Amino acid sequence: MTTQSIGQIFDFTGKVAVVTGGAMGIGEAIVLRLAEAGASVMIADIDAEAARQTAARISAGSSKVKAIRADVSSPADAIKVARATVKAFGSLDIIVNNAGVYPSSPAVETSEEMWNRILSINLSGVFFYSQAAAREMIKSKRGGKIINLAAVAAQHPMMVDQAHYSASKGGVVSLTKALALELAPHNIFVNAVAPGAIMTPGGIAQAAALEAKGESLEEHTMRFLARLPLGRVGEPDDVAKVVLFLASAASDYITGTVVTVDGGYLLS
Numbered sequence: 522m523t524t525q526s527i528g529q530i531f532d533f534t535g536k537v538a539v540v541t542g543g544a545m546g547i548g549e550a551i552v553l554r555l556a557e558a559g560a561s562v563m564i565a566d567i568d569a570e571a572a573r574q575t576a577a578r579i580s581a582g583s584s585k586v587k588a589i590r591a592d593v594s595s596p597a598d599a600i601k602v603a604r605a606t607v608k609a610f611g612s613l614d615i616i617v618n619n620a621g622v623y624p625s626s627p628a629v630e631t632s633e634e635m636w637n638r639i640l641s642i643n644l645s646g647v648f649f650y651s652q653a654a655a656r657e658m659i660k661s662k663r664g665g666k667i668i669n670l671a672a673v674a675a676q677h678p679m680m681v682d683q684a685h686y687s688a689s690k691g692g693v694v695s696l697t698k699a700l701a702l703e704l705a706p707h708n709i710f711v712n713a714v715a716p717g718a719i720m721t722p723g724g725i726a727q728a729a730a731l732e733a734k735g736e737s738l739e740e741h742t743m744r745f746l747a748r749l750p751l752g753r754v755g756e757p758d759d760v761a762k763v764v765l766f767l768a769s770a771a772s773d774y775i776t777g778t779v780v781t782v783d784g785g786y787l788l789s
């Protein structure tokens with residue numbers, strides 16, 4: 522049995538993480554927690570300027586957090602990010618597949634282009650970034666942790682006009698389990714977090730889009746609050762703390778699971 526102290530279990534010194542979509546929202550909170558715990562972090566985000574600013578703010582001159590422009594829908598970018606991370610920090614031990622999009626689009630109006638775009642960002646991106654990271658983890662023989670952002674929408678649609686999103690996140694849950702089984706012999710753990718309603722720039726933009734359809738931001742918030750036993754919408758850090766647990770040695774006997782972080786939304 523290991524005799525690690527609590528301090529050692531959550532000490533990420535010497536660990537290297539990639540966070541996709543780490544420039545803002547849930548991803549930014551994850552970068553903050555990982556860096557606070559001592560990890561070096563590469564933010565891989567399509568918004569290069571926001572990623573650079575977030576990296577500069579969090580690392581505060583220490584260059585422990587770096588940024589790279591990357592599109593998660595590009596398998597070539599997945600390889601680029603994995604290689605750049607190893608080059609910059611020496612290894613790749615943790616990847617958080619966080620980048621995701623959730624535009625509203627009624628099923629009967631959703632174009633083939635829109636469907637393919639959502640699936641390639643939310644699902645194919647998770648596959649190819651996990652693949653590229655796992656190759657580095659296997660090469661280094663250090664094992665690793667892969668954490669995927671699913672959503673409660675994978676098991677229960679939260680909003681209308683999001684069939685593409687629910688399908689993509691359902692795929693993330695299945696992919697998480699399949700990869701966990703396949704990568705376990707390499708000491709690579711694969712788990713997912715399924716947030717409910719979390720206040721982020723993406724969530725706020727979506728609420729604003731609903732406003733255009735006649736539901737005010739207040740009505741939208743009240744509708745969610747009525748279904749939240751904990752009585753509040755989630756903060757990005759509510760998710761980040763769970764990701765930190767799944768990235769840490771505290772979860773060394775957990776693989777292939779989905780941790781729901783929804784304030785009890787699925788209870789009602």
Ligand SMILES: NC(=O)c1ccc[n+]([C@@H]2O[C@H](COP(=O)([O-])OP(=O)(O)OC[C@H]3O[C@@H](n4cnc5c(N)ncnc54)[C@H](O)[C@@H]3O)[C@@H](O)[C@H]2O)c1
Nearest residue numbers: 542544545546547567592593620621672718719721722723
């Ligand atoms: N906010 C919620 O209520 C909620 C609920 C359930 C699940 N999630 C999931 O959590 C994750 C983060 O959501 P959020 O609300 O923080 O999003 P957000 O829109 O606030 O931030 C998303 C980040 O991802 C980046 N990004 C978008 N497309 C990208 C691409 N193609 N390549 C690389 N980077 C890209 C953006 O630039 C941004 O920095 C997503 O996977 C989302 O589906 C969010």
